[in-house]
Amino acid sequence: MKDKNRRQKKGPAVTGAARSGERVRQGSPIRNGDAKPQAGAVAKHAGGSRGEPSRRKDVGAAAAKTVPERVSRAAASQVPEPQRKLIVRTGDKPAERVPVILETAGTDDYRLIDSGAGEKLEQYGPYRIVRPEAQALWPRSLPASVWEKADAVFTGDTDEDGMGRWRFSGDALGETWPMRLLDTDFHGRFTAFRHVGVFPEQLAHWSWMKARIEAAGRPLKVLNLFGYTGVASLVAARAGAEVTHVDASKKAIGWARENQALGRGEALPIRWICEDAMKFILREERRGSRYDIILADPPKFGRGPNGEVWQLFDSLPLMLDVCREILAPDDAALVLTAYSIRASFYSIHELMRETMRGRGGLVESGELVIREGGTDGRTTGRALSTSLFSRWTSA
Numbered sequence: 001m002k003d004k005n006r007r008q009k010k011g012p013a014v015t016g017a018a019r020s021g022e023r024v025r026q027g028s029p030i031r032n033g034d035a036k037p038q039a040g041a042v043a044k045h046a047g048g049s050r051g052e053p054s055r056r057k058d059v060g061a062a063a064a065k066t067v068p069e070r071v072s073r074a075a076a077s078q079v080p081e082p083q084r085k086l087i088v089r090t091g092d093k094p095a096e097r098v099p100v101i102l103e104t105a106g107t108d109d110y111r112l113i114d115s116g117a118g119e120k121l122e123q124y125g126p127y128r129i130v131r132p133e134a135q136a137l138w139p140r141s142l143p144a145s146v147w148e149k150a151d152a153v154f155t156g157d158t159d160e161d162g163m164g165r166w167r168f169s170g171d172a173l174g175e176t177w178p179m180r181l182l183d184t185d186f187h188g189r190f191t192a193f194r195h196v197g198v199f200p201e202q203l204a205h206w207s208w209m210k211a212r213i214e215a216a217g218r219p220l221k222v223l224n225l226f227g228y229t230g231v232a233s234l235v236a237a238r239a240g241a242e243v244t245h246v247d248a249s250k251k252a253i254g255w256a257r258e259n260q261a262l263g264r265g266e267a268l269p270i271r272w273i274c275e276d277a278m279k280f281i282l283r284e285e286r287r288g289s290r291y292d293i294i295l296a297d298p299p300k301f302g303r304g305p306n307g308e309v310w311q312l313f314d315s316l317p318l319m320l321d322v323c324r325e326i327l328a329p330d331d332a333a334l335v336l337t338a339y340s341i342r343a344s345f346y347s348i349h350e351l352m353r354e355t356m357r358g359r360g361g362l363v364e365s366g367e368l369v370i371r372e373g374g375t376d377g378r379t380t381g382r383a384l385s386t387s388l389f390s391r392w393t394s395a
């Protein structure tokens with residue numbers, strides 16, 4: 001199967017000119033392949049320590065009041081007044097567990113083979129791919145002869161979000177190829193911003209979510225905000241959940257639907273919604289909708305389909321506040337990932353605990369890392385950090 005998929009002699013090398021909805025790991029705000037930011041444009045990607053400085057807006061503190069009250073926290077900032085004010089949360093903060101390091105090791109279709117000297121070598125389905133990796137400060141473990149055999153190398157700006165092009169060692173490869181993770185089929189994809197249509201470090205969250213859905217004994221309602229190519233939505237639906245997937249990029253939603261079709265998942269209960277994530281959850285709050293699990297993997301900067309601006313440091317407090325309101329009253333979970341921001345996991349950890357005051361449960365926060373596995377997938381190598389996360393569970 002793997003050999004069969006090697007080198008489909010198809011389209012030209014993919015350049016940085018025409019992709020959207022891609023998660024980018026570092027640098028300045030990205031455009032969707034255009035000069036101007038458009039829907040779903042995202043800047044920076046993952047990794048606790050990756051990314052540029054960001055001004056932290058004052059999110060205030062939850063005052064010790066007995067009755068929830070709405071307060072404005074954006075007055076002193078230059079961002080537009082949010083559509084609804086933050087609720088002052090009272091009650092005890094949830095229990096905490098820190099630091100938690102969630103590690104992704106290799107699977108049949110994905111493996112971090114080696115890293116070092118500012119690059120990483122990974123196996124995505126049938127292909128070996130080399131991409132820049134600013135955090136790989138250490139030397140490579142494997143000899144140059146192994147790296148030189150890579151099928152595709154991303155060359156371009158050394159910035160994480162720099163556009164560039166893919167260089168292939170032989171004939172140009174097709175833009176997509178089939179992959180399978182957690183029993184879910186989807187396309188690997190050479191995109192313009194060095195990304196390949198899936199963020200494998202998310203496997204740690206996805207397998208946790210899958211187990212929770214399978215153990216529930218009823219169809220859980222899952223909301224996947226900033227859902228990109230839909231792999232998490234497909235994993236959740238296959239495990240038995242009813243899924244609402246929200247992303248601002250029409251193109252990303254199109255890729256997600258292609259992934260659904262690839263796995264013959266047309267009948268899966270997934271609502272694909274192309275909308276600004278904040279706008280969507282505010283509407284759900286007004287409607288009184290409830291979800292058992294909410295996943296949110298926001299970029300540092302992005303735009304909704306109508307130009308709505310998402311700035312993580314400005315928008316996250318309100319997003320979590322609204323998510324709390326649309327979580328089911330019992331047995332609920334909220335999983336947040338953040339990347340390419342200059343912040344410690346403690347900043348999202350403490351925000352999560354303040355937001356979830358009075359709801360009990362546990363907040364666990366830390367980093368998502370991927371462990372090198374060597375060419376055979378059996379060697380235990382170094383851990384590469386990709387992102388920060390914070391996860392609240394009611395029980």
Ligand SMILES: C[S@@+](CC[C@H](N)C(=O)[O-])C[C@H]1O[C@@H](n2cnc3c(N)ncnc32)[C@H](O)[C@@H]1O
Nearest residue numbers: 021023040226228248249276277297302303304
């Ligand atoms: C980092 S990706 C999420 C990746 C996803 N968690 C995964 O692993 O497959 C970020 C996504 O946010 C979307 N996005 C950016 N701004 C948005 C906004 N304002 N509302 C909704 N989605 C947005 C982008 O189109 C992109 O698909």
